[in-house]
Amino acid sequence: MSNEMQKPVIGFSCGDLNGIGLELILKTLADHRLLDFCTPVVFANNKALNFYRKGLADINFNYSSSKDLSRLNPKQVNIYNSWEEEVAITPGQLNETGGKYALLSLQDAANALKAGQIHGLVTAPIHKKNIQSEAFRHSGHTPYLKELFGVNDVVMFMLADNIRVGLVTEHVTLSDVASHITKENILSKLRIMHSSLQKDFGIDKPKIAVLALNPHAGDEGLIGKEEETIIKPAVKEARHHMLAFGPYSADAFFARGQHEKFDAVLAMYHDQGLIPFKSLAIGEGVNYTAGLGANAVRTSPDHGTAFDIAGKGKADHSSFLAATFACIDILAKRNGYAEMRQNPMRKMSARLLANAVDERLAEETEK
Incomplete structure (x- = not known):
């Protein structure tokens, strides 16, 4: 089996549109070495990503409006458009818009995980109150995923080295x-x-x-x-x-x-x-939902939406990066991909890698 075939497909839900979720995703995927170990799919909207990408990260996206997860480019960051309409993004504001589109992203990503179209899911932070709706009456990601996957019980399992x-x-x-x-x-x-x-x-x-x-x-x-x-x-x-x-x-x-x-x-x-x-x-803490089943891995950072710094480019993505590593590592362990676990990026701490990306982005912004 080729290395491209072995790479897991990792989905990323965007979290609250007005929080730091998309910034975390962009900073994490700005390090192109991640493409050696997974095929990323961001469940959001290309316009929303471009809103936060300005002056932040130069990423080559593979965008398709067909919502076809069978035609992903393993050498690019893929965008799955969870909505098409223009959305007013207001960083740092708690409003209905942030919760509505966070749910659309989560629903698409979680259903793709359940259907086996992606192998793992990393969820960006939601605001537990403004995401509440007829379709989401839960206290967070964990009980939502428990119900969606129809399992008797799960564990909110916090991980660090x-x-x-x-x-x-x-x-x-x-x-x-x-x-x-x-x-x-x-x-x-x-x-x-x-x-x-x-x-x-x-x-x-x-x-x-x-x-x-x-x-x-x-x-x-x-x-x-x-x-x-x-x-x-x-x-x-x-x-x-x-x-x-x-x-x-x-x-x-x-x-x-x-x-x-x-x-x-x-x-x-x-x-x-x-x-x-x-x-x-x-x-570098990670929240892992243990117990979803043999074919489902979901991780997230151990923090919230951080509205106070949203849209300012100040978010520390080390916990989100650690969550991405954890998702890849767990899948590799489950599937016996020994060579994939020799990830040279993983030998450095997520914080050191995150700092390196922040420094590079700062240099590019100053040019």
């Missing part, structure tokens, strides 16, 4: 978290994480740490009983099938660097896992 964190609950109000902490939910998340660590990361016998819900792991029932009645029994049952440990008190666990002894950590709720993750990932 030095830490991996999965969540039992995602975008749930703190007052409702405890009601979602059940033995069944914990076991489901552990099974998905265990399978992902084996198939997507090549770890034969992964070790997973499970965090407690309450301070000091409940102090043997003094500060909450969930650890004794739910979490410990779940971990005990999981140990029949995998190396699961805990529950650990969340504060001491990260403060003492215990995460370094495990291949992944299962946190009970969003901030319990995301605060230490974002502190330790240092700008």
Whole structure:
């Protein structure tokens, strides 16, 4: 099989049109070396891309109005026009337009992933409120994709070179978290994480740490009983099938660097896992939706729309670049493309690569 045939097709949804999504995509694809490792398809609109491309990136696009994903050019950045009409783009503004076209892009990209027309999907940030509509009644990408793919459960799995964190609950109000902490939910998340660590990361016998819900792991029932009645029994049952440990008190666990002894950590709720993750990932964090199925890989950066800097060319694309790398790497691991995993770009950190692109773009702008 030729190298061109082996390259995965990676789709990019544009996110909120008024956020930093298209800038992140353009900066990421400005490094033409990526074309050696994937065939990119941007689900947006050529006019929207040109709006953000001015003074930012010189990219040779392959544009087709036919919406035919079977005729992609593997040596160019391909544009899939998710809409044809002229759209008023207002960087930094939260409005209906940003959400409407973010959804059109996401729908096309996600359906292409489900149909096997693309191999992986990297999603740019959406604004969770202004994307709400009859067609999108979800708290984010993860539950939307779970419903679209018709799977029983997925895991919001945060990835970085030095830490991996999965969540039992995602975008749930703190007052409702405890009601979602059940033995069944914990076991489901552990099974998905265990399978992902084996198939997507090549770890034969992964070790997973499970965090407690309450301070000091409940102090043997003094500060909450969930650890004794739910979490410990779940971990005990999981140990029949995998190396699961805990529950650990969340504060001491990260403060003492215990995460370094495990291949992944299962946190009970969003901030319990995301605060230490974002502190330790240092700008290169990736959100991976584990559990969508054997033929679907979706990643995204670990940040939001950043309206305050949208349209100013200031967005740091290192997390988006890391998400693109992660998507390619997971596909390569699943499909056994050993030669593709020897990616010389991957040996550098996403931040260093992103800085190099920023410097080149700045030099080109000054000319």
